[in-house]
Amino acid sequence: MNYRIPRWADAYRQVESQSRTPMELVVMLYDGAIRFVGLAQAAFARNDIGARGDAISRAIAIVSELQNTLDLNSGGDLARELDRLYTYINSRLLDVTVKRDATGLEEVKKLLTTLREAWIQASSTAPAAANTP
Numbered sequence: 001m002n003y004r005i006p007r008w009a010d011a012y013r014q015v016e017s018q019s020r021t022p023m024e025l026v027v028m029l030y031d032g033a034i035r036f037v038g039l040a041q042a043a044f045a046r047n048d049i050g051a052r053g054d055a056i057s058r059a060i061a062i063v064s065e066l067q068n069t070l071d072l073n074s075g076g077d078l079a080r081e082l083d084r085l086y087t088y089i090n091s092r093l094l095d096v097t098v099k100r101d102a103t104g105l106e107e108v109k110k111l112l113t114t115l116r117e118a119w120i121q122a123s124s125t126a127p128a129a130a131n132t133p
């Protein structure tokens with residue numbers, strides 16, 4: 001099911017994202033990806049192929065955005081490992097679609113949740129100056 005987002009909701013989301021620190025934005029992206037994986041699980045359970053495809057596509061788009069923001073030149077081993085992990089997550093999401101294997105969704109959800117928690121932990125220990133845009 002494809003829902004149309006009202007303009008005011010879009011404007012609210014834009015203002016909300018502009019008032020967040022970079023680390024908070026990363027956590028918001030993880031929240032969105034986890035939400036879409038959950039929607040894909042629900043769609044899989046009710047055999048709603050369209051909704052499942054839409055939710056997986058949105059989760060892939062978010063993970064791809066996280067991957068595109070990595071600075072592989074100065075990010076060191078952490079950036080390279082995140083890059084590999086994001087590639088793996090997206091391949092698992094594609095497997096769900098191609099192979100119709102719902103087990104990949106739970107694995108991806110666990111990985112994203114673990115990463116989200118790590119970013120929350122990092123943001124709470126980061127110096128205040130690092131959290132400002």
